[in-house]
Amino acid sequence: MVSHVSINFGVRQGSVLSPFLFALYLDDLSKLFDPANGCYVILHGDDISLLSPSVTYLERLLHLCKNELAWLNVQSILTRS
Numbered sequence: 001m002v003s004h005v006s007i008n009f010g011v012r013q014g015s016v017l018s019p020f021l022f023a024l025y026l027d028d029l030s031k032l033f034d035p036a037n038g039c040y041v042i043l044h045g046d047d048i049s050l051l052s053p054s055v056t057y058l059e060r061l062l063h064l065c066k067n068e069l070a071w072l073n074v075q076s077i078l079t080r081s
Contacts, residue, residue: 019044029068033061041065 011018023043030041038053039061048065052058 025072029065032064032068 011021026043026048029048030043033039033041037057038051039057040049040051041061042049042051050058050061050065052061
């Protein structure tokens with residue numbers, strides 16, 4: 001059985017505007033981290049890359065990202081592969 005879903009908002013897949021809006025929307029996310037301790041957040045296209053010197057710092061980054069994305073109401077980003 002095929003069901004149809006109507007989407008009334010958003011940006012089309014492959015739109016040149018999509019990466020810009022993603023980076024703009026998540027700009028504050030990259031400001032949560034301190035490069036002085038070797039932790040970085042890289043926003044590219046519609047991806048988030050986390051870099052850290054240890055697993056402990058990476059877990060902290062993931063926790064901060066999860067909280068920030070929940071606050072922005074975009075938790076589905078965390079479950080995408």
